[in-house]
Amino acid sequence: MKIGVVGLGAMGSGIAQLAVEAGFDTVGREVEMARAEKARDQIAHFLTRKVEKGTLEQGARDAAVARLSLTTALADLADCDVVIEAAYEDLEVKHELFQVLESVVRDDTILATNTSALSVTSIASVLERPERAVGMHFFNPAPLMPLVEIVRAERTADDVFEAAFELGVKLGKTPIRCSDTPGFVVNRVLIPLLNDCVRVLDEAGVTPQALDAGMKHGAGWPMGPCELLDLVGADVHVHASEALYEKLREPRMAPPARLVRMLQAGKLGRKTGEGFYRY
Ligand code: CAA
Numbered sequence: 001m002k003i004g005v006v007g008l009g010a011m012g013s014g015i016a017q018l019a020v021e022a023g024f025d026t027v028g029r030e031v032e033m034a035r036a037e038k039a040r041d042q043i044a045h046f047l048t049r050k051v052e053k054g055t056l057e058q059g060a061r062d063a064a065v066a067r068l069s070l071t072t073a074l075a076d077l078a079d080c081d082v083v084i085e086a087a088y089e090d091l092e093v094k095h096e097l098f099q100v101l102e103s104v105v106r107d108d109t110i111l112a113t114n115t116s117a118l119s120v121t122s123i124a125s126v127l128e129r130p131e132r133a134v135g136m137h138f139f140n141p142a143p144l145m146p147l148v149e150i151v152r153a154e155r156t157a158d159d160v161f162e163a164a165f166e167l168g169v170k171l172g173k174t175p176i177r178c179s180d181t182p183g184f185v186v187n188r189v190l191i192p193l194l195n196d197c198v199r200v201l202d203e204a205g206v207t208p209q210a211l212d213a214g215m216k217h218g219a220g221w222p223m224g225p226c227e228l229l230d231l232v233g234a235d236v237h238v239h240a241s242e243a244l245y246e247k248l249r250e251p252r253m254a255p256p257a258r259l260v261r262m263l264q265a266g267k268l269g270r271k272t273g274e275g276f277y278r279y
Pocket of ligand 1: 014046049050116138139140141142143144145187190222223228232236240
């Protein structure tokens with residue numbers, strides 16, 4: 001099986017890493033070759049760390065890195081069996097990508113989207129064969145988080161849905177089946193929860209450090225909410241929050257003012273070197 005990954009940002013590069021580690025020839029597509037090479041360097045780095053820690057053989061690491069080819073041309077995804085789109089969260093961008101992808105791939109190629117806040121049904125609406133579209137929503141960091149949500153859109157074919165589930169298993173994940181509702185399962189719960197966490201900062205007058213310690217040591221979270229928001233990025237979180245608020249109109253879904261200010265100031269988290277914390 002050959003996998004295509006469109007967009008090699010934080011999520012796409014993690015998904016490409018999973019695919020090559022699982023033994024699939026993988027084509028990664030980015031808009032600029034420099035960005036694609038940066039993603040490959042990162043994948044190579046994480047696989048090298050695994051060798052250093054004794055969880056991966058050197059030969060297996062080299063073979064995995066060699067299974068990844070890079071391109072800027074969507075036409076190079078023509079012979080992929082499954083293409084996973086992990087591009088920018090913008091409906092127009094995804095519509096254009098899906099239309100071009102459908103024109104280059106085979107009739108039986110599955111087109112999956114890693115969208116976290118857009119409707120898979122709406123993304124698939126531009127396809128001539130929307131039955132081939134499905135959601136495969138991974139969690140950040142994709143190589144470490146076990147879950148993948150397999151999202152059935154209105155017109156997803158049964159065999160496509162099951163094939164995406166099986167692919168999730170082959171990628172070493174724990175897939176769950178769900179419907180195309182706003183936020184699917186985890187973000188429907190996690191986004192308002194993280195928004196509450198940010199509001200509590202000001203309401204209770206606690207520091208990010210204290211809130212993080214509270215949720216780690218009082219609720220068993222693996223990382224605190226402010227650390228997690230810095231990992232996800234204020235831009236990604238605010239965008240997902242707004243998308244959920246637009247659809248559900250629940251006040252808790254709306255992005256908290258403090259996070260919007262951080263976004264406006266370019267304090268996006270790890271990716272810009274400053275969020276709730278400095279990196
Ligand atoms: N890709 C690949 N490998 C990575 C990586 C990445 N992005 N980040 C780290 N690693 C590797 C590293 O090699 C690291 O080892 P070294 O530091 O020795 O090199 C190794 O993984 C282990 O990393 P950690 O020691 O940091 O692992 P940890 O035990 O602290 O766990 C964690 C890290 C899994 C991220 C854990 O803190 C956790 O579960 N956090 C919660 C994350 C979470 O909730 N994510 C969901 C975000 S919401 C979302 O994604 C939805 C959405 O739509 C926006």
